[in-house]
Amino acid sequence: MNIDIPCLHTLLVDRDMIQANDYNPNSVPRDKMELLKQSIIDNGFCFPLVVIWSDEDEKYIIIDGFHRFTICQPEWLDIRRIPVVVxxxxxxxxxAATVQFNKARGVHAVDKDADVVKALLEQGQTELEIAQSLGLDIDTVLRYKQMTGILDLFKNVKYSASWSIESNADE
Known part of the structure; x- marks a missing residue:
């Protein structure tokens, strides 16, 4: 299989030009943050943040690496220039990328998957596209749709009749 993977270049970006996204369903306990801090001290910044550029915000928005970004703040390590891949x-x-990164690492808050599914549906993704990009089965996508507002998420679905009324000739 030959897959075309985009060429990724690492940049050093001032931390004031970076901001968190508002949809990441991942959280890390304080002891793991301390371990991440120590890892950066001992090993350096081995994994850049993954970001996109937002013309609207005029900043880089984090797709992956929020906790590494947090460790760069003054209350932790006070790292001014942060490596990013755009x-x-x-x-x-x-x-989808945020969820993929979280799941690939084995740390992901499943209870917020439903909100991500809802948001992706609102972005125009199909159930099948969502299932594929998030590594979910279609039944799970449908279950998450139910959890996050069944009326709005199912309003454009065509249904078949589950039963029909037949007349009884004996009456």
Whole structure:
């Protein structure tokens, strides 16, 4: 299989030009943050943040690396220039990438998956596209649709009749 992977270049960006996204369903306990801090001290910044450029915000928006970004703040390590890789993703691709990165690391808050599914549906993604990009089965996507507002998410679905009324000739 020959897959075309975009060439990624690492840049050093001032931390004031970077901001978090508002959809990441991942959280890390304080002890793991301390371990991340120590890892950066001991090993350097081995994994750049993955970001997109937002013309609207005039900043880089984090797709992956929020906790590494947090460690760069003054209350932790006070690192001013942060390595980033810039992707050219639309909102649906960004959200899917965030979930992919979280799941690939084995840390992901499943209870917020439903909100991500809802947001991707609102971005115009199909259930099948969402299932594929988030590594979910279609039944799970449908279950998440139900959890996040069944009426709005199912309003454009065509249904078949589950039963029909037949007349009884004996009456």
């Amino acid at each position: 992707l050219k993703h639309d909102m649906a691709q960004r959200m």
